[in-house]
Amino acid sequence: MQNSINVESLKQNVLDHLFEWCDLHGVSGYEMDVIQRVKESITPYTTSVSIDQLGNVIGFKKGTGKHKLMIAAHMDEIGLMIRHIDERGFLYFENIGGVRPQNLFARTCLIKTDQGLVEGLINTIHPGRPKTIVEIPPLREFFIDIGVTSRQEAKDLGIEVGNTVALDYECKRLGRNRIIGKALDNRLLVLILLEVMKLCDEMDVETPDLYAVFTVQEEVGSRGAKAAAYQINPDRAIALDVTVANDTPQIPSHEYISQLDMGPGIKVMDKIATGLGMISSPEIVRHLKKVARAQGIPYQLEVFPSGTTDASTIHLERGGIPSGGIVVPTRYVHAHEMASIDDIVQTILLLFHYITSLEGGSQWESL
Secondary structure, eight states, X not given: OGGGSOHHHHHHHHHHHHHHHHHSOOBTTOOHHHHHHHHHHHGGGSSEEEEOTTOOEEEEEOOOSSOEEEEEEEOOBXXXXXXXXXXXXXXXXXXXXXXXXXXXXXXXXXXXXXXEEEEEEEEESSOXXXXXXXXXXXXXXXXXXXXOSSHHHHHHTTOOTTOEEEEOOOOEEETXXXXXXXXXXXXXXXXXXXXXXXXXXXXXXXXXXXXXXXXXOGGGTXXXXXXXXHHHOOSEEEEEEXXXXXXXXXXXXXXXXXXXXXXOEEEEEOOTTTTOSOBOOHHHHHHHHHHHHXXXXXXXXXXXXXXXOTHHHHTTSTTOOOEEEEEEEEESTTSSEEEEHHHHHHHHHHHHHHHHTSTTSSTTTOX
16 A cells, blocks of 8 residues: 555655644644644544644544544644743743753744734843853743833733743754754644545545544643543554654764654653653554554654653543554754654654554454
C-alpha cells in the first residue's frame, strides 16, 4: 500500500502548511485560534466533529464499529502570562509550561491582547551581556520591553495582567532536509494527524472507529487528554508528540534520546520517576515495530527520562487504557526547534499503516 501513497506530495503538504500552524498563537489554556483552525481542517475527513468543555477538538471517523482508537496530538505551546505592569510599562510574567530562562535573553515575543498582537523584547534586570553572567537569573528577574514609557501607554495597547505571551522564533527551511520554527511541539504533530486522517478518508481503508483528538493544556499536565480519554473510553490510544534529538556536539552517543533522520520514535517509556509518565503497552510497541518493519519505515525506540506526552494521563483513565506513543525527533525542544523533513514523512506513514493494520488481527485482545 505504501507504493500507492505519494510521498513527495506528503512532503510538499508539510512544507506548504506547517509554518502557518506554527505561527498560530496557542499558549496552554488559550488555544482558541488553533481550535478554530483545527475544527475547519479536520471536518472534511470525519463523520462528526465536536469541541468539549475544555476545548479539545474531537474528530470522529466511523470505522468497523468493533473497536475504538484514540489518537491525541496537543495543540498548545509553552509560553508566558503577564503578572505585573510597572509604572514605566515594563511587563513581568510567569511561565506556562517548560520555559527555560536561558532561552529568554534578548528574545522577541508576541503578546495576545483583545486588540491583537503586541510585539515585545524579553531581557533581564542583570547588567551586561549574557556571557558575563556567572549564573542564569531566575525567570522572575526577566521582563518584557514593549517600547513604551508608562503603564498607561501599555494599557492603551491592550496590555493587561493575564495576557498570554508566545516566544517568537522564525519558521523556515534550513538546509536540504531541516525545518526550524516555534511550536513544532506540537503543531507539527497536529499537522501529521490531519494528514493521516486525510489519507484514511481518501484511500477508503478499513479502520477501527477513529477518534482524532486535538488536545489542550498538554504542556501543563496533559489535562485536556485526561478529560477526552474519560469521555471516549477507547480500547487503545496513541499519543503524538516530539521527543528530544540530542545528537549534537559533545553529547556521547550512549546519552542520545533520539537522532534526526533515523525515523520516528516509538515510545517505550518516559518520565516515570515522578509518577507522571508512562510505560507503553508492550503490545502496542511490538505492533508498531512490526508495522514499521513490514513497510520499510525506519524507526527508533525511545526511552525518555525527563518528558511526557498526553498518554501519561490517558492510560490511567477508566479501568486503564493500553497506550503508546509515536514521536518525532526534534532538536532544541522548547526553544528554536528543528526537525527532519524525512522523519516527518515517515511518521505520517507509520501512523497510517498502524491504523490500517489493526482490524482483523488479535492485537486487541493481547497485551
